Amino acid sequence: MGKATSFRLVCRPSDHVLFRLKDGAITTAKFLSMAHQLADALPAGDHVVNLCHDRLHFVLGLAAALLRGQVSLLTSDRSPERLRSLQEGYPGLYSLSNDQAVSSPLPHHHYRAQPPRPWVDEPDNPEIPASRLAAIVFTSGSTGEPVGHAKSWGALVERSLDAAACFDMTEAQPASIVGMVPPQHMYGFETTVLLPLHAPASTWCGAAFYPEDVASALRAVPAPRVLVTTPLQIRALLQNSTELAPLERMISATAPLFPDIAAAAEQRWNTRVFEIFGATEVGSIASRRTVDGDMWTTYPQVRIREDHSDTMVEGPFAVPHALSDVVEMLDARHFRLLGRRADLVKLAGRRASLAELNRILIGIEGVLDGQFVAPDDLDRRPTARLLVFVVAPERSADEIMADLRGQIDPRRSGLVR
Amino acid sequence: MTTDTRATTEYEVAQLLIDALHLEMTAGEIGPEEPLFGEGLGLDSIDALEIALAISRTYGFDLKSEEGRAHQVFASLRNLTQYIDTHRTK
Numbered sequence: 001m002g003k004a005t006s007f008r009l010v011c012r013p014s015d016h017v018l019f020r021l022k023d024g025a026i027t028t029a030k031f032l033s034m035a036h037q038l039a040d041a042l043p044a045g046d047h048v049v050n051l052c053h054d055r056l057h058f059v060l061g062l063a064a065a066l067l068r069g070q071v072s073l074l075t076s077d078r079s080p081e082r083l084r085s086l087q088e089g090y091p092g093l094y095s096l097s098n099d100q101a102v103s104s105p106l107p108h109h110h111y112r113a114q115p116p117r118p119w120v121d122e123p124d125n126p127e128i129p130a131s132r133l134a135a136i137v138f139t140s141g142s143t144g145e146p147v148g149h150a151k152s153w154g155a156l157v158e159r160s161l162d163a164a165a166c167f168d169m170t171e172a173q174p175a176s177i178v179g180m181v182p183p184q185h186m187y188g189f190e191t192t193v194l195l196p197l198h199a200p201a202s203t204w205c206g207a208a209f210y211p212e213d214v215a216s217a218l219r220a221v222p223a224p225r226v227l228v229t230t231p232l233q234i235r236a237l238l239q240n241s242t243e244l245a246p247l248e249r250m251i252s253a254t255a256p257l258f259p260d261i262a263a264a265a266e267q268r269w270n271t272r273v274f275e276i277f278g279a280t281e282v283g284s285i286a287s288r289r290t291v292d293g294d295m296w297t298t299y300p301q302v303r304i305r306e307d308h309s310d311t312m313v314e315g316p317f318a319v320p321h322a323l324s325d326v327v328e329m330l331d332a333r334h335f336r337l338l339g340r341r342a343d344l345v346k347l348a349g350r351r352a353s354l355a356e357l358n359r360i361l362i363g364i365e366g367v368l369d370g371q372f373v374a375p376d377d378l379d380r381r382p383t384a385r386l387l388v389f390v391v392a393p394e395r396s397a398d399e400i401m402a403d404l405r406g407q408i409d410p411r412r413s414g415l416v417r
Numbered sequence: 418m419t420t421d422t423r424a425t426t427e428y429e430v431a432q433l434l435i436d437a438l439h440l441e442m443t444a445g446e447i448g449p450e451e452p453l454f455g456e457g458l459g460l461d462s463i464d465a466l467e468i469a470l471a472i473s474r475t476y477g478f479d480l481k482s483e484e485g486r487a488h489q490v491f492a493s494l495r496n497l498t499q500y501i502d503t504h505r506t507k
Contacts, residue, residue, distance in 0.1 A: 182462075207482030209462070210469050216481075236466050240473060 003316055006127040007157040009035070009063060011198045014122060016174065018196040019056050019205045020221055026056065026205075032123035033116035035063035042068055043109055047090040047136075049073040049083065050097075050184070056205035057098035058183040059193045060113055062135070066128060066153070074184040075138040077146065080105045089148075130154025130317050137186050139280045149186075149281045154317030157198050159190060159283050162299035162315075164199030166287050167226070167249065167274070174200040175248065176221035178208050179228040186280040187253045191228045201226070211240035224248035231257045234265050234273075247271040252290075253278065262290035277337065281321045282313040286335070298333045326353050357408070361388065364403045366395040425476075425502040427494050434494075437471035438464055449495040465491060477506035 012018060012028045019026040026034070038060050042048070048065050050072045052058035065072045073086060073093070084105050087093045095104040098112055128134075134153040138146040169175045179192030195201045204221055207213040214237065218225050227250045229237075234252060237244075238261070247269050252262075253276040262273040277296050278284035285304070286296040298304060303314045306329065310322040326338040339355025354372050361370040370390040390400055431444035434453075438460070454460045460468075468491075469480040480490075490500045 209482050210466070210480045211473075212479035212481045232463055233466065236470055239470055240479070242479065 003154075004130065005154075006129050007153060007198070008125050008127055009066060009197070010125055011157070012196070012200075013171070016171070016200075017202045019059065020176070020202050021056065022206050022220065025202070028125075029119075029123060030116050031060075031063070032125055033119050034113055035060050035067060036123055037114060037116060038064035038111060039067035041109075041111065042070070042096075043094055043107065045070060045092050045094050047071050047073055047093045048109075049075060049086060049093060049095045049106065051078050051095050051102055051104065052098050052183070054098050054205065055179070055183050055192060055203060057111070057113055059197075059203075061096045062193065063197075066132075066134060067126070069132075071133050072135045073138070073148070074135055074186075074189060075146065076140050076182065076184050077138075078102070078104075082146070128153045130157070135189075137184075137189065137280055140185075147281075149321075150319060151283070152317045152319075155283070155315060155319075156190075156194050158301055158316040159299065159318075160194045160198040162301050163190065163195060163276075163284060164201065165300055166297075167251070169195075169200040171200040173224060174202060175224050175226045176204065177201050177226045177228055178204040178214060178217045178221065180208050180214065180233050181228060181230060181254070185254075186283060187276065187278065188228070190278075190284050191251065191276070211237050211242050215242045215244055218245040218247065226251060230254045231261065234261055238264055238268065244269050249274055251276055251287075253284070257290050259290055266291060279324065282323065283315075283318070285313055285315070294336050295330065296335050296337065298335070303332075304329060304335060326356075357386075360407050361390065361404065364392075364395075364400060364407065367392045367400065425498050425505065427498045430498045430501060431494055433471050433475060434468060437467050447494050449498075450493050452493060453491050453497070460491075472501060475507075476501055476504070478504045 010018070010028050010032060014029045015027050017025040017027055018031050042064055048061070048070050050058055050061045052061050062072050073090065075082060075086065080103065083095065087106055094107040094109060096109045097104070130153055132153045133150055134156055135151045136148040137151060138148050140146065167175070177192055177195065179188055181188035181192070183189055183193045192203045196203045204217045206217055208217045214227065218227070223246060225245060225247050227247055229250060229252055231252055234250065234257065248271065250265060250271055250273045252273065257273070257275050265271070265273050272289055273291065274287050274289050276284045277286040284299065285302045286298045288296045301316050304327065305312045305314060311327055312320050312322055314320045325340055327335040328338055329335045339353030354374060357372045358370065361367060361372065368391045370388060373387045373389065375387070392400060427449050428444050431447040434440065434447065435442060435444060473479050490496055
């Protein structure tokens with residue numbers, strides 16, 4: 001069966017709700033009408049940096065840009081310096097926001113969404129080529145200079161369909177998503193902006209930052225409710241006494257979620273806590289229920305392929321990209337994460353990750369805390385050895401070394417001295 | 418004239434920020450008019466969440482995003498102190 005070569009801007013029934021607000025709901029028909037209204041007002045240009053804080057304005061901006069054939073740039077860093085540096089790479093770039101307080105050094109289009117014009121016919125819902133460049137999403141820059149990653153329309157749509165399958169969303173009972181992550185971040189972009197356009201879900205577009213906001217948002221939307229959040233925010237919710245309306249599931253990403261936090265959240269809110277694994281460059285690619293263990297299941301259409309020393313991620317219409325994490329494939333759709341590639345150390349010709357070694361170390365009986373440390377010249381000096389710092393008042397160094405040898409892959413057992 | 422014994426001081430809110438965010442500075446070093454986010458102290462949204470938790474524990478009320486207000490509340494130590502003073506329950 002051949003792949004579709006185009007997808008409509010919105011692939012949902014026309015009377016279904018895509019976005020929810022405190023005082024109303026935006027159906028497919030209403031959304032399309034509002035998007036056309038904004039598209040007509042957008043300045044000419046090839047690229048727009050979408051700075052909208054408000055989720056509804058953000059997604060209308062994205063849709064309007066698509067209708068006009070413009071590419072949306074998404075950046076979490078909205079400082080004037082960052083925006084000026086984007087302008088150098090994308091001449092003619094303009095910025096878009098609904099927020100009066102935004103100070104942009106670029107030609108700026110300010111707008112506030114208007115109620116849609118009355119329409120006679122169904123608003124046009126155009127087919128958009130799958131190969132069309134829809135967005136360029138920038139990394140946060142926490143690991144160096146921000147890098148932009150191109151996202152085709154087809155890649156974004158197919159990944160949304162994958163996520164919906166993975167999280168059991170059906171048009172008979174569409175999920176109500178409340179997202180605590182900004183729409184400009186790849187994780188928030190996929191789960192809270194793109195999902196409702198193509199999958200059976202609606203997204204809350206009111207405030208959802210403080211625990212009290214989240215509680216009122218969840219009260220305002222129908223079941224089944226899905227909270228899209230991060231480990232830090234789950235911790236904040238757990239520390240807060242606010243009650244939450246019944247939650248079908250919580251989804252976490254951006255950092256590893258500790259199983260004890262996931263278990264506490266599941267118990268407190270009688271829900272299931274899932275994590276998404278992904279990165280700006282590849283998007284969401286796998287999920288797991290945290291309390292079930294460390295095995296990840298890839299999204300249905302995502303393929304992970306070992307290519308020499310790289311782990312390549314492939315998906316429909318997506319640019320294949322190497323992962324910056326090391327994985328151990330268990331079968332075609334299941335893997336374990338071993339650690340960041342940058343954490344990798346070479347041990348007698350084999351790769352191991354410090355994160356993996358630390359995990360083993362901490363699991364040894366009597367070890368309260370510990371850390372492997374790689375000397376800077378480990379790669380160049382044959383006699384260089386990894387160092388281990390351990391807090392284990394009840395055990396001797398020799399005993400711990402013996403346990404480490406026993407637990408680290410026998411192929412590597414000679415490597416730790 | 419009666420004195421409100423509960424009046425919130427900028428000094429104690431500065432100390433709350435320092436404790437909640439593990440800032441390496443003293444309460445006197447946070448200027449009352451200085452912006453807390455972006456420039457100035459350079460806090461980010463995750464810090465805002467930490468501050469909200471600390472405020473909830475210490476002063477007994479939960480921060481809510483009110484349209485257009487969040488920006489103002491966190492604009493400076495002075496604004497935050499005034500906001501806490503009018504909303505605190507303990």
